[in-house]
């Protein structure tokens with residue numbers, strides 16, 4: 001998916017998370033976008049090779065330069081988009097840290113959404129470094145600004161709906177019930 005879609009889905013996950021987590025929507029949004037930070041070297045490298053403006057290659061340049069999947073920078077993308085990396089390295093670190101598991105859940109949403117939205121040679125390898133491709137159905141990463149904004153309406157509407165359910169307490173965590181009764185909140189980072 002594109003960064004906006006990922007960010008909005010992360011914000012929805014934050015919205016659903018216990019209210020005791022500070023800045024839960026921002027944390028969810030940032031964590032859901034974070035796997036693509038690993039794309040930066042890849043973008044800059046291809047952008048440099050194709051002489052793109054500010055070294056940011058267009059979707060067409062990706063399609064014309066499929067050799068880039070053999071470059072080392074592609075390995076970073078495979079790593080950050082692997083369920084094994086999340087499950088065996090990242091999630092255990094977050095679990096043992098003072099940070100909320102919300103971050104792992106939002107990160108997981110990115111990996112799940114990228115499976116259908118990367119196709120052909122751009123498909124995700126969910127169990128990298130073992131296992132093969134999981135062929136997707138379409139290439140959301142190649143969307144233009146108009147498509148990004150159009151498709152982002154979907155998670156945006158879902159967020160408004162879920163926010164309504166949270167604000168009017170149709171969805172309540174046990175900790176929030178206790179909070180209402182005791183009027184004392186334990187804050188969790």
Ligand SMILES: [Zn+2]
Pocket residue numbers: 001035036081110114
């Ligand atoms: Zn991604």
